[in-house]
Each structure stands twice: as C-alpha cells, then as structure tokens.
Amino acid sequence: MGLIGVNSMSLPARLKQLFQQTIDPETGLPYTQRQAAKIIRASGTPITGAYLSKLMKSENPTPSIQIAVAIARFFGVTAESLLGQTAPFVPPPIHSRGTLPVNATPLPGEAVHPFPAHQVRQAHAGLVNQARLPNRIGGRLRLLREDKGVSIAEAAATVELDEAVLVDVETGTVELETADLNTLLVLYGVVDPYERDLLLSVARGERDTAWWYSYIHGMPLWFLTYLAMEDGASLIRSYFSDGIPPLLQTMDYVRAARRATHHPDPAPEHVELAVRLVAERQARLMDTQAVKIWAVIQESALLNMVGNVEVQIGLINHLIEATRQGNVALQVNRTGGSRYLPRGGSFNLFRFPGPAPDVVYVPRLVSDNLVHDPLEVSEYLQAHSRLSLSAEPISETESVLKAIRDRIIAVG
Structure with a gap:
C-alpha cells in the first residue's frame, strides 16, 4: 500500500x-x-x-x-x-451522481463511503410524518432536482407551473397531477420503470404503512426500490459467492462486514445504520416468516472470517438454526471439483404473489443493478437451478455447516 x-x-x-x-x-x-x-x-x-x-x-x-x-x-x-x-492511500472509487455532497470530489488519501455523513444522519433522523401532507414525495423531488442540477425555474417551466407553486410542491403542501409528476421524474433522470412506479405509489399514499417509508428521503432510490421488492416478495432465490444473505446474518456479522466495506475508516454512523436496516428487514420478513428464502452460499464465503473467529462461529450457529425454520432452504456450494460457478457472482431473484414478473438484483460496487428483461431473468433462474444441483443437498446442509464450524475452530 x-x-x-x-x-x-x-x-x-x-x-x-x-x-x-x-x-x-x-x-x-x-x-x-x-x-x-x-x-x-x-x-x-x-x-x-x-x-x-x-x-x-x-x-x-x-x-x-x-x-x-x-x-x-x-x-x-x-x-x-x-x-x-x-x-x-485509498484509491477513490467511482461514484454515481449524488453519492457525494454537491460538487464535491474525493481528495487523494480520503476514504469515501457510499453514503456521506450528512446522508447517514438524514436516514437516521427518519422522516417528518409526510403521510399527512398532500404531497408525500415533495422532499424527494427536491433532492432529485438538486442532484440533477436543475433549477426551480427550469423545472417549473417544464411542467408549466409558477415557481412558487413548485416550491410548495417540494415542501409537500401541494399535489402534482400524475402527468406532471411523470414529466419531472423523467427530467430528473428517474427512467427505470420500477423506481418511477415506486415513487408514484408513494405519492398516491399506497406505501404509508411500509416499514421502509421513513427512509424515503434519506436513502438512494435504487436501494429503496430494493427494500420494497424484498418486502413484497413471496420467494427470494439467492446466490452469494463472497458473503452471506443479509436476511440470514447476525448483527455481529453485519457490523464486521460493514466495517470491512468501509475499511480503513469505518465511521460508527455507517455501521449502525447498516445494523438498523438489517434488523428491521429481518424483523419484518424472518421473524414473521413472511417470505421463503432459497439461498446457495459459496463455501469460501463461510470460511472467510469477517471480523474474528467468534463472529464467524456465531454466524454458522445462526445459519444452522435458520435451516430448521420452515421458510429457509440453504445449500452450500463446495469449493473445487466439478462445481458450477456462475459468471458474474452473487445475485437475488425475487418472485412475487400474483402475475407480477420475477426480477433480479445484482450487487455492484456503488449501486445494485436491477434486471427485469424476461430473457435475462430466465438466465438467472437457470443459473440458480444449476447451483442447486451443484451444491450439497438441502438435507446435508446442517452437517456441512457443522464441519465448516469445526474447521474454523481448528484454525482459530
């Protein structure tokens, strides 16, 4: 270094x-x-x-x-x-627009995080109860506009409104017609249909009771869409090549993994926000068994000690208990031999109740990639099927995990 x-x-x-x-x-x-x-x-x-x-x-x-x-x-x-x-020296990562304060550029030697400090504070603070306001996403519209560098005057002219009216829209006191809202979202660069539909459903008051609603102004839009997808899924098929599915992690593992993500400068705010989010997701989906999980984890991810031996042993014990739940199917894909390793690494495949099509989230450095093209989604479905055949049978998972635990204890 x-x-x-x-x-x-x-x-x-x-x-x-x-x-x-x-x-x-x-x-x-x-x-x-x-x-x-x-x-x-x-x-x-x-x-x-x-x-x-x-x-x-x-x-x-x-x-x-x-x-x-x-x-x-x-x-x-x-x-x-x-x-x-x-x-x-920490090489500054490539950032998407909005992950740094406005007009900021990382200086040599700075460790820059996916969410800067002011954004973490905003997420921790939650949202003033905008469910009572006529326009629930006014504040989010302002953030999107500023992030895109669009002035109030330009935005107001695009939808043929007075500037004063648009200011009231952004404070939440005035509603927008759906057509005008769609026009502004396009102007602000919200072109993904799932992200746009999420904001429109929030604006209509359909998400007021969602557990993630309080983060609507404090989290990246791609992550809010992910949380909504996860919350609405009936089945999540996952493959993790270098980590553990968040819904199956212990809080000690979450802290250790987040510190590793932010190494060498793990700000406590970032770590505790990650813990808070995972805990809320688990309380909603795992404690109530509201979703079925079919996860294939690469053996090397289970052997990679994130934190220390105690953290990893605690994780393995937790996974053993999870396999005994009726809504969790867990398999371990061994290292070596004639095993299937999908190109591209980890992914989450969401299935929803009713006729809604499956979608896939693929983790990336800055933001996850949402895949909804039917042909591409079918490729991920095939990949998960191949992984399930390549991995140890579900009936052997507990014994495999215990053997991995013994190896960790012996090394540690």
Whole structure:
C-alpha cells in the first residue's frame, strides 16, 4: 500500500472547502458553522460554532484529536486528510451522481463511503410524518432536482407551473397531477420503470404503512426500490459467492462486514445504520416468516472470517438454526471439483404473489443493478437451478455447516 505526502492545503482552507461542499438536505444550502456544531455536539463532542469559525480563521489551528475526529466524521472524511497528515492511500472509487455532497470530489488519501455523513444522519433522523401532507414525495423531488442540477425555474417551466407553486410542491403542501409528476421524474433522470412506479405509489399514499417509508428521503432510490421488492416478495432465490444473505446474518456479522466495506475508516454512523436496516428487514420478513428464502452460499464465503473467529462461529450457529425454520432452504456450494460457478457472482431473484414478473438484483460496487428483461431473468433462474444441483443437498446442509464450524475452530 502506498503513502501520500502531506496535504498542501491548510486546515482553515480545508474547512472552508468542506463547508462549501457539504449541503444541508433540508435547505439545499451549505451547512453553517453553528449547524455543524449542533450536529457534532449531538454525537457527544462539545464544540461551538464560534470555535469552528475560529479554526477557519486561525493561522496555526491546533484542535484536539477528539475534536478533529468529530469534525472529520461530520464531513465524512478521515481525520488524517482533514489535518493534512500522512495517511494510507485509498484509491477513490467511482461514484454515481449524488453519492457525494454537491460538487464535491474525493481528495487523494480520503476514504469515501457510499453514503456521506450528512446522508447517514438524514436516514437516521427518519422522516417528518409526510403521510399527512398532500404531497408525500415533495422532499424527494427536491433532492432529485438538486442532484440533477436543475433549477426551480427550469423545472417549473417544464411542467408549466409558477415557481412558487413548485416550491410548495417540494415542501409537500401541494399535489402534482400524475402527468406532471411523470414529466419531472423523467427530467430528473428517474427512467427505470420500477423506481418511477415506486415513487408514484408513494405519492398516491399506497406505501404509508411500509416499514421502509421513513427512509424515503434519506436513502438512494435504487436501494429503496430494493427494500420494497424484498418486502413484497413471496420467494427470494439467492446466490452469494463472497458473503452471506443479509436476511440470514447476525448483527455481529453485519457490523464486521460493514466495517470491512468501509475499511480503513469505518465511521460508527455507517455501521449502525447498516445494523438498523438489517434488523428491521429481518424483523419484518424472518421473524414473521413472511417470505421463503432459497439461498446457495459459496463455501469460501463461510470460511472467510469477517471480523474474528467468534463472529464467524456465531454466524454458522445462526445459519444452522435458520435451516430448521420452515421458510429457509440453504445449500452450500463446495469449493473445487466439478462445481458450477456462475459468471458474474452473487445475485437475488425475487418472485412475487400474483402475475407480477420475477426480477433480479445484482450487487455492484456503488449501486445494485436491477434486471427485469424476461430473457435475462430466465438466465438467472437457470443459473440458480444449476447451483442447486451443484451444491450439497438441502438435507446435508446442517452437517456441512457443522464441519465448516469445526474447521474454523481448528484454525482459530
């Protein structure tokens, strides 16, 4: 792993840049020092807006390590990059629009996460009860517009509305005609039919009781669509080549896996948000056995210790218990020999009640890919069928898991 040199930007200049780049999703404007201090204090670090202003003006600022870490966490960067210290180089990943604060670009040496700090705080905070407002997705429309770089004037002109009316639409006090809503969604780049249908159903009030509704303004649209698909499925066929299906994970495993995803700077907000989401999904689908799961897991994923030996043993024990539930069918695809390994790796295949067609989600680095073309979906269905023949029989899963557990104990 290479090293970067000392950041040439001073702390005051770096803070000024970060404040310009980090946008308050409620106002669409950069956070003020006072707002930032309030949020940082809420996380347990005493700090004032006046102190932040002083840091931005001082020639030789010397914040404590605790203060530096808290400020860095607010902006979603490492403390090393904030202070300009030598730190391990982390190649910045390719991001889709909206995964960083507006106009922000990752600096060399920064560990950038799929959801920046302000977006995590927004998701944690939940949603003001917009089910009582005429327009339930007004706030989401504003975020989509800003993310696309469309002005109020341009959006209002597209649907032939006064700018003041569109402002009221975005605050949730005025409803839009379905045709106008569709026009704006296209303008804002929401072209996937499933993502568009999700927002339209939310706007019609059909999702008010969905458990994921409180995240409607705080999560990427592709992930909200995934949660809705998962929540509505009657059967989920999965293949995991390098991990464990979230609905079958322990909370310790979720934490360890999320820390690995965000290595080397696992911000607690990101880790706990992941735990919270998985726990809510499991409570909805697993505790009530509302969905049937048929999962094939690659043996190497079970042997790959995410966290430590105790975490992995706890996971294996949990999977053994899960196989005894009436709604879980689990198989292990052994490593080596004449085994089937599908090209492309992990995938989730959703089946729904009634005539709705199957869809597939394929994990990617930044966002999962939704596959709904019937011919492509049928290829994934065949792949899962081949995996079920390649893997050990369901009747042998418990003994296979116990043998893997023994190997982990022996190595650990």
